[in-house]
Amino acid sequence: MKTVWRGICNQWDCDEMGHMNVRVYVEKQMEGLAVFAHALGMPHAFAKNAPSTIIPVDQHIRFVREVLPGRPITMQGCLVEVGERDAVVYQELRHGDGELAACFRTRIAHVDTSSIEPFAWGKRVRAAMADDLGTPPEESAPRSIDPDAPGIPLTDISIDLPRSLGVPCIGMGAVPAKHLNVHGWMEPQWIIGRVSDSVPNLLHGWRKTVAETAGGLRMGAAVLEYRIRYHAWPQAGDLFEVYTGLGDVIGKTHSLYHWVMDPVTGKPWATTRAVAITLDLDARKAIPAAPEALAELERLAPKGLGI
Template sequence: MIDLWKGIANTWDCDEMGHMNVRVYIEKAFEGLGHLAGACHLSHAFRPDAASTLIPAEQHIRFIKEVHPGLPLSMVGCTLEVDETGTTVYQEMRHGDGSVAAAFRTKLLHVDATTLKPFPWTARSRAALEALGDEPPASTAPRGLDLSLTPSKTGEVTRAIAMDRGAKVIGLGMVPPGDCDVFGRMNPHMFIGRISDSVPNLLHDWRSRVASAVPGQEMGGAVLENRIIYRRWPKAGDLYEIRSSLGRVEEKVHSLVHWMLDPLTGQPWMTAEAVAVTFDLKKRKVIPTPAEMMDELADIAPGELSL
């Protein structure tokens, strides 16, 4: 593994839960990918005049230990796989004491910066990527999501299907210029950021009642794991609609499947599945769901959407 990033979480990187927001993890991970690209003779990849760039096709994140503002953070990474036009990169965000804050597995494509059509690495870049091959620790492996499951085909993810299944709209908006990268496309971290902003519209009341089952608990929510399929890239002025449904519910965890859609064309921007918990903000511990409330989530989040 090589060093990819060092810094902190600023106060403004943290949300109402008192820890770093999920979007900031991905934002810092992509800063780290810039250094990995530079180590593989691709330092041009994220510049405005780049002929080629790197885009994520899929990403898995496991959030392991909370990040609070002002404390030291660092990131290391390696490659797990390299093929003709892509690579899977592993990144590990660490606290100052060496404990792992989060682990990322990202499938990157080497593409034309304008058309986004994949094309082969140069021999020099591929050799450098292969030289960075390593094995991640077993302790950071995916835990609540099965990465071997094949995501839905793009034609199976449409607004019409989501509406027909009764999946609720939990987020709605337009992509502002400030959310876009140097190519004019929405930054990867803003996909999960928009979902983070939308989930309270679905779960706030339910989580409040889960927390109130035991006096003295203060309700919050936290994501433990996320798998994201990046399907299309909105630009400034494009509209989005987020529809979500229940994946599964257990005593301590629940999962939601999210579809971010273009409400004009009905086509998907992205799909994701998140494993989350109801969280006691005072004790910083998971709040178990009372048995009588577990079945409620199927009514609150109908639709049976799939990743």
Template structure:
């Protein structure tokens, strides 16, 4: 087994922060994507390969854990390694750590494939890339393993009709903007996560009557996410999100999210997330308020999953 290599370094900016006062989940995903681009260079799949072959490594599944909240000014580094090598892709691992304290902030395990830049068709990995990847193989650290989620094989892509049948809530809708996309006009991973993050105030409002803008003492935070990408929307597509509750306990609850193309009804992505209630003054997790938990228990949607 080899050692992980550093693939990205930056710091948390004030505009990365959300209403909870810490870096929003979409920016973790953005920096992980930058780390993947640098990892690709080490595998011989960097910009020169992309230009010559019109193909790049693209994730079709992400498992993310958030271990420590990141506040503005925090310096961080991302390191990476390879968990598994396949003919048409890799399972890679990245982790964000504080550059000074070395504390782990977040982990990312991703199934990535070599895809044609325009058609998104899968291409085989070059032999040299597979050899380089095998030389970078690591074991999955315990802190990167699933904790609150079960990473089963993805379910059949859902439909809007199914979302309505199980009572999912309409939580977000909008047009994919060009500045949310890569050079080929496909939505970037950051914004899949951003859509879900932006939906949460509507989800809480419609399921629990909460208005986060009226409460500066108690909020929430995500501990873990699982995303599966069924297709890749482009600039100009109009997307719509349906969300619901998968389960709730005294300490955590698991939200599920299904993203669709509004015009075609095609499934874009499925996701689920473990969340906690957060004391915004003490900056610590608190039990799910009993009144909220009782209300949520009656809203569990059967069949919800990634």
């Protein structure tokens, strides 16, 4: 695999849990993807006025070990498969001692920057891709989320569904210009970032109760695994609303479906699934939730959404 990024986790990359926020993982993944684009013969893909670029379409992320401030981390990547106009890229972040921190499997599409419509790879790029095919290590395999499971048809994803189910809107806003890439679309890391910023509106009180019931522990949270389907790209001034419903509850983990929607058109910007835990901030271990707490969680975030 090629080395595509190297740096550290800064203090300002971390959230209230003391570890690197999910938004920053994707920010570094996208920077690594831009480096990888050079190796594929697309050095201008992320430059202003480029005729074509690559965008994430469907992404799976596993957060394996916490990344803490000041710790050195390195990213490597390879191609897993190549299609006529798309490909699957594997990227991994490792700590300085070689331990796996996080891994990404991202289906990317080759698109025209004026229309965001996919079109075929050029012959020179396809030739370069042949040298970058590889096999991800077994330790990076998906665990709780199947990245290849069929998603909901785009025509069936409407803002009317969560509203009709009583699924709460936990976040909303308008896209600022500073969150756009050089092509004028919202950068991918801000999709997961806006979801991350919204979740406390739903779960802060619930997680606090779970921690208190477990013995007055200091409460936090951590995401273990994520899948994001990107459906459309907001531009400056576009509105978004985040709706969150409960998925499976297995052991100490709970699964949440987050729909990032356009309230003007009723169509999706992105649909996501996250597997998370309530975290003991001192022991850095998962806190199990009692049955009555899980019943309350389903009341707060009714089931019925998917990805």
